[in-house]
Amino acid sequence: MTGIPSAAAAAAPALALDAVALRYGPRDVLAGLTLSVGAGEVLALLGPSGSGKSTVVRLVLGLAAPDAGEVRVGGALVSSAGRVVVPPEERGLGVVFQDLALWPHLTVRGNLAFGLSARGVPRHDRHRRIDAMLARVGLSDRAACRPGELSGGERQRVAIARALVLEPRAVLLDEPLSSLDVLLRRELVIVFRALLHERGIPALYVTHEPREAAALGDRIAVLEAGRVVQEGTLDALRARPASPFVEQLLADLTPPGPAPPGPAPPGPAHG
Amino acid sequence: MGAHTLEPARWWRRRQEPLVLAVVALLVAAAVLVPLVSLAAGVFARDGAAAFAVLGSPRVRTLFARSLALAAAATVLALAAGLPLGLWLGRATFRGRRVVLLVHAFPLFLPPFLVALGWFHLLGRTGARVLLFGPAGVGAVLGFAFAPLVTALVALAVEAVDPALVDAARAVARPARVATHVLLPLAWPAAALGGLVVFVLAFSELGVPLFLGVTVYPAEVFVRLAAFGNLAEATALCVPLVAVGWLVLVLERALGARPLAALGLRSGLRAPPPPAAAPRGRRLARAAALSLALAPALLPLAGLAWRAAAGHAFAHLGGRLGDSVATSLAAGAAGATAITALALVLGHAVVRRRRVAAVADALAVLGFVVPATVLALGLVAAWNRPATRLVYGSLAILVLGFVARYAVVGVRTFAVAVAQASPHLEEAAAAHGGSYLQRLARIVVPLHARGAVAAWLLAFLFCLRDVETAILYYPPGRDPLPVRIFALEANGGDALVAGLSLVQVALTAAALAAVAALLLVRRRHPA
Numbered sequence: 001m002t003g004i005p006s007a008a009a010a011a012a013p014a015l016a017l018d019a020v021a022l023r024y025g026p027r028d029v030l031a032g033l034t035l036s037v038g039a040g041e042v043l044a045l046l047g048p049s050g051s052g053k054s055t056v057v058r059l060v061l062g063l064a065a066p067d068a069g070e071v072r073v074g075g076a077l078v079s080s081a082g083r084v085v086v087p088p089e090e091r092g093l094g095v096v097f098q099d100l101a102l103w104p105h106l107t108v109r110g111n112l113a114f115g116l117s118a119r120g121v122p123r124h125d126r127h128r129r130i131d132a133m134l135a136r137v138g139l140s141d142r143a144a145c146r147p148g149e150l151s152g153g154e155r156q157r158v159a160i161a162r163a164l165v166l167e168p169r170a171v172l173l174d175e176p177l178s179s180l181d182v183l184l185r186r187e188l189v190i191v192f193r194a195l196l197h198e199r200g201i202p203a204l205y206v207t208h209e210p211r212e213a214a215a216l217g218d219r220i221a222v223l224e225a226g227r228v229v230q231e232g233t234l235d236a237l238r239a240r241p242a243s244p245f246v247e248q249l250l251a252d253l254t255p256p257g258p259a260p261p262g263p264a265p266p267g268p269a270h271g
Numbered sequence: 272m273g274a275h276t277l278e279p280a281r282w283w284r285r286r287q288e289p290l291v292l293a294v295v296a297l298l299v300a301a302a303v304l305v306p307l308v309s310l311a312a313g314v315f316a317r318d319g320a321a322a323f324a325v326l327g328s329p330r331v332r333t334l335f336a337r338s339l340a341l342a343a344a345a346t347v348l349a350l351a352a353g354l355p356l357g358l359w360l361g362r363a364t365f366r367g368r369r370v371v372l373l374v375h376a377f378p379l380f381l382p383p384f385l386v387a388l389g390w391f392h393l394l395g396r397t398g399a400r401v402l403l404f405g406p407a408g409v410g411a412v413l414g415f416a417f418a419p420l421v422t423a424l425v426a427l428a429v430e431a432v433d434p435a436l437v438d439a440a441r442a443v444a445r446p447a448r449v450a451t452h453v454l455l456p457l458a459w460p461a462a463a464l465g466g467l468v469v470f471v472l473a474f475s476e477l478g479v480p481l482f483l484g485v486t487v488y489p490a491e492v493f494v495r496l497a498a499f500g501n502l503a504e505a506t507a508l509c510v511p512l513v514a515v516g517w518l519v520l521v522l523e524r525a526l527g528a529r530p531l532a533a534l535g536l537r538s539g540l541r542a543p544p545p546p547a548a549a550p551r552g553r554r555l556a557r558a559a560a561l562s563l564a565l566a567p568a569l570l571p572l573a574g575l576a577w578r579a580a581a582g583h584a585f586a587h588l589g590g591r592l593g594d595s596v597a598t599s600l601a602a603g604a605a606g607a608t609a610i611t612a613l614a615l616v617l618g619h620a621v622v623r624r625r626r627v628a629a630v631a632d633a634l635a636v637l638g639f640v641v642p643a644t645v646l647a648l649g650l651v652a653a654w655n656r657p658a659t660r661l662v663y664g665s666l667a668i669l670v671l672g673f674v675a676r677y678a679v680v681g682v683r684t685f686a687v688a689v690a691q692a693s694p695h696l697e698e699a700a701a702a703h704g705g706s707y708l709q710r711l712a713r714i715v716v717p718l719h720a721r722g723a724v725a726a727w728l729l730a731f732l733f734c735l736r737d738v739e740t741a742i743l744y745y746p747p748g749r750d751p752l753p754v755r756i757f758a759l760e761a762n763g764g765d766a767l768v769a770g771l772s773l774v775q776v777a778l779t780a781a782a783l784a785a786v787a788a789l790l791l792v793r794r795r796h797p798a
Contacts, residue, residue, distance in 0.1 A: 061702045087285060088701040095702040101695035105717045114713065115703030166703060 012075025013038050014170040014202035015060055020069035022055060022226075029055050031226040032069070037170060040200040042193075044217025046207060046249065052226045053206040054098075057174045060204065061095060062088040074169050089118070094163030094171040094201075098178055100155055102147040108134070108158050109143040115166045133165040137191070153184050157191065164195060170202040177212060189215045214253055222246050288620075288707040289627070295616045296631035302675040303638040306649025307513070310506050313652045323507045331491065335511055338488035341410050342474035348414025349421050349469040352563065354462050356418070357425025358450050359560050361458070362437075372426060373787050375564040376419035378571070380779050382738045382753040383416045384478030385772045388760065389571025391482075392578040392769060409485050413473045415567040420472075421465035422564070428461035429454055464523070471519055475642040477739045478757055488512070489644045489739070496648060496743065506652070509645040516641035523636055572776060575769045582766020591759070591767055592752070592774065599735055599751040599778065602666050606673030607731035610681035613674070614726045618685030619715055623694075635679040646676055647743035655744070664746050672740045677733040681726040688722020689715065721789060728786045735779060752778070 013036040022030040030052045037043045047053050058064045059071055062084045071079040073093065078086040094115075103111055109130055116126045134140045137157040147155055156176060163171045173192070177185045193216050196203050205216050213220050214234050221231040222245075230242035234253070241247035277285070325331060360372055378386050390412060391399045402408060432454065440449040480487040489512070495505040579585065617635070620628030638646060650672050654663040662668055696718065700710045716723060738753040745754055756771045 061698065063698050063701070088698070089284070089704050089706055090281070091702070092704075093702055095699055097693075097695040097699060099693050099695055101693060101699040103696060103700070103714055103718065105720075114700065114705060118700075118704035118706065118709050162699075162703070172702075 012072065014041070014074060015204055016070075016072040016075075017056065017059065018070045018072070020056075020059060020066045020071065022052075022059070022064070022067050028226050030059075030066070033223075033227050034069075035221050035228050035231065037202045037204050039202060041218050042196050042203045042205055042216055044205045044207060044213035044220045045223055046210060046213040046217075046220050047223030048208055048249075051223045053208070053223055054174055056223075057095070057172050057204070057206055060172055061093060062086060062091055092166075092169040094166050094168035096159045096163050096171070096173045096176040098175040100147075100159040100176065102155060102158055102162070104147050107144050107146055108139060108150070111147070111158060111162050112165050115162065119166065129165055133161045136195070137161045152180055153188060156180070156184075156188050160192060160195060164199060164201065167199075168201065170204065171196070173203060173205045175207055178207070178209070185212070192216060210250055210253055222249060284706045288625075291616055291707070292620055292625060292627045292631075295613055296627050296634075299613060299617070299631045299634050299638075299674075299678055302671060302678065303634045303646075306646055306653045306675060307641070308649075309653035310509060310645070310649040313502060313506055323510075325495075325504045325507055326510065331488075331508065334486060334488040334491050337406070337485075338474055339515075341406060341413070341480070341485075341487060342470050344406075344410035345413035345417060345473035346466050346470045348410060349418040350462060350466050352415065352418040352567075353421025353465060354425055354455075354458075356560065356564055357422040357462070358429055358454055358458065360422065360564070361426035361429025361432075362450075362454070363557075365557070369787070371561065371564055372423065373783065374568050376423055377568045377780070377783065378416045379419045380732045380736055380783055381416075381776065382478060382736050382757070383413060383472075383476055384482050384738070384757060384760070385575070385753075385775060386416045386571045387412045387479045387482050388768065388772060389574040391574070392765070393570055393574030404484050406485050409480050409483050409487075412479050412483070413476060414469075416479075417469040417472055418567070420468055421462055424461040424465040425458045428458040432457050467519060467522055471516075471640045471642075474515060475644065475739055477644065477742070482760065489642055492644045492648070493743070496651075502648070502652065505648055509642075509648060512642040512645045516637065516645070519640040520633065520637055523640070524633070575772050575776070578766055578769035579773055582769070584766040584770030587767060588770045588774065591755075591771060593755075594748070595750055595752040595755040596774065596778070598666065598669075598749045599753070602669040602673065602751060603731050603734035605666065605670045606677070606734040607681070607727045609670060609674050610678050610730040611685075611723060611727040613678055614681035614685040614730075615711070615716055615723060617678075618682045618722075618726070619689050619711065621682065621686045622689040632679075632682060635682050638675045639677065639679045643676065643739035644743070647672065647740040650675070650740075651744050663744070666746065666749060668744055668746060669741055669749075669751065672744065673730075673734040673737065676737070676740055677730055680733050681730040684726040684729050685719065685722050688719040688725070692718060725786065725789055728782060728789065732779065732782050732786070735775075735782060 016036040018034050020030050020033045021028070033052070033056065035043065035045070035056075045053055045056060055064070059066055059079060060073070062079060065079050065082055065084045068081045070077055070081075073086070073091050076086070078084075078091055103114070106114065112130045112133060113126055116129065121129070130143075131140070134143055137160070139154060139157055139161065142150060142154060142158075147158065150158065159176060160173075163173075176192075177188055180188065189212060192205075196216075205213070207213050207216075217234070219231065219233055220237055221228045222237070222242075223229070224243075224245055230237055230246050234250075237246060238250055238253070241250065356375070360368060360375075387403070387408075390403055394402055399408075403412070436453060436457075437449060440453045444452070475489060476487075477489050477493060481490055488508070492505050492508045492512070495501045495508060617628055617631055621632050650668065653659075654668055654671070656663070662671070697710055697714055700714045705714065736753060737751070738757055741751055742754050742757065745751065750758070752771070752775050756768060756775060759771065760768045
């Protein structure tokens with residue numbers, strides 16, 4: 001059950017934020033942020049800690065309301081200034097948080113089943129979709145396990161599977177790989193990219209890691225101090241960086257194209 | 272997309288949280304405010320001006336000042352004993368530390384007059400006359416009885432301190448300096464909260480002053496009602512008590528929500544590292560601290576046990592217990608269940624900072640900080656009517672009183688459990704389509720089942736020890752065990768009363784053992 005009419009979703013961007021502003025006390029967290037994610041597109045939102053990335057995720061999910069501006073999902077207005085128009089549970093989105101937020105008291109199957117049953121998917125269909133998704137992420141034999149019994153990589157797979165099994169309008173990934181070691185991160189970037197592209201599900205991938213953004217994003221939006229300072233493909237950004245900040249942020253990436261993330265070279269971290 | 276265009280199913284999904292919260296808030300308001308408002312209305316309806324004249328009498332003013340002084344003395348003593356013990360137990364690593372804390376805390380879950388009774392038997396009549404009877408004895412008994420509250424809050428606060436902070440300080444300073452300059456300032460909000468609660472409990476206390484022959488302000492209210500049947504004057508005497516309760520509520524709010532986290536079961540107690548052999552000096556200090564922690568808990572119990580055994584009381588207990596144990600257990604269980612049901616909704620909403628929950632939570636705190644006599648009189652005024660005889664004449668009135676007075680215990684305990692988990696767990700459930708009730712039933716409550724059980728057990732313990740509210744309105748022939756002991760104590764039969772007290776001790780120990788088991792069991796599902 002979603003609160004967004006399907007007609008509205010036909011030609012509109014999957015996600016759109018228009019001139020969104022948000023203050024926490026005296027601080028402007030977001031200052032007139034505008035961005036959109038097209039159908040089937042993965043937009044990487046790249047920015048250092050404190051730039052407002054996670055706040056964007058909260059606004060899109062409906063966990064907070066903007067002070068100004070609008071948020072749209074599939075063309076339908078879901079939040080406007082000071083108001084959550086459509087509550088989170090009716091937006092039809094999927095999410096993977098940084099801490100994954102797997103429900104520890106439920107099995108892997110239970111984690112995947114929750115959203116399906118909440119959205120009224122019949123039991124038979126539910127089982128079929130869960131089985132197919134677990135097979136796709138290689139966790140068929142772990143369906144009866146609880147999250148505490150899984151390895152770090154398996155937990156990441158459950159989290160992405162839990163979001164995608166819902167066949168959401170769009171999926172939001174808030175730094176899901178940041179707690180992993182380099183090798184596991186490299187492996188999971190490949191898994192995530194394959195899953196997102198084969199299903200054509202639009203995604204907003206939030207990260208502070210340029211290599212992840214380059215590997216996963218069809219486009220990259222660079223966030224600095226609450227606003228998007230540049231947006232485009234990796235090549236375009238690298239060819240004509242809009243500011244020394246963007247140039248510095250992308251400096252670590254090896255030309256000519258996106259590569260899976262490797263060990264970070266020494267230097268100041270963005271996280 | 273206005274609400275009027277929504278189909279009923281979606282309308283209900285969107286309104287679940289505000290509606291459920293409103294119902295729960297109304298129930299808490301009904302439990303706490305109806306008695307207080309009825310009390311106020313009753314005074315004005317019965318020639319209130321004349322009744323208020325009693326407030327001007329020198330005797331009343333003296334009693335009020337004495338009660339304040341006794342509560343302050345008990346608070347100072349509780350802080351003096353509980354603060355160092357809490358700092359020590361929060362950092363100590365010896366095996367059995369949890370058991371020490373539980374034994375130390377045991378008197379907190381007994382009606383304080385039982386502790387006074389234990390000291391009385393231990394000291395003997397002559398010793399008690401010198402050391403126990405009088406204001407100093409009242410302050411000492413209450414101070415030691417409530418000190419574990421400060422100990423537990425400070426110990427939990429100290430445990431929550433990042434070990435790196437202590438390690439960094441230890442690199443440059445001795446343990447004593449680390450305790451006074453790092454741990455103490457960090458634990459101070461918890462200690463202040465503990466002091467506040469001790470003051471409230473001591474100020475409300477009726478049984479200990481009556482037993483030790485000291486007339487205090489709440490006793491005056493009790494006497495005006497029970498001996499003279501003068502509800503108007505008794506109610507007028509409640510006005511300063513309400514003012515004190517309100518002041519305490521304001522102070523509690525000023526302390527903020529953070530220290531209140533320590534009121535519940537933040538993490539149980541962390542598992543201590545393997546004990547290391549301590550040098551002789553430290554072993555002596557530990558022995559002294561252990562004595563301070565355990566003696567005030569165990570000695571009164573030893574006094575009760577000695578008196579009951581010497582008087583061969585155990586053979587005659589059955590006849591005098593009557594239904595009181597069943598009444599205590601039934602009313603306590605029903606009260607704890609009702610409190611937990613409210614707490615599941617309200618405790619969660621408090622953590623999620625819902626505005627209605629903040630109001631309801633403040634009312635629950637008010638029910639706890641308003642002196643027990645006031646609340647009890649309010650319940651009498653509200654429910655002792657022909658139309659509500661069914662409630663007033665049954666266990667329901669006891670349950671209502673327990674909910675009004677101890678709802679905050681359940682609410683805060685469950686709130687602490689919810690606050691420990693990442694909010695993302697629930698936000699993910701919302702984003703993936705779970706409505707409020709689905710999230711509550713399938714995520715929040717199962718995830719925090721341990722917190723819910725802890726809320727029930729703690730609420731049950733508080734209901735089980737209650738005497739100061741129930742004594743004014745218990746239904747005929749359905750007196751809970753503490754009330755029966757209190758009544759019998761006034762009529763002699765030392766050994767029998769000591770024996771009945773031991774039954775109360777056993778019931779409390781069984782419930783506390785369940786709490787301990789809950790705390791000691793490793794979390795199955797770390798959030």
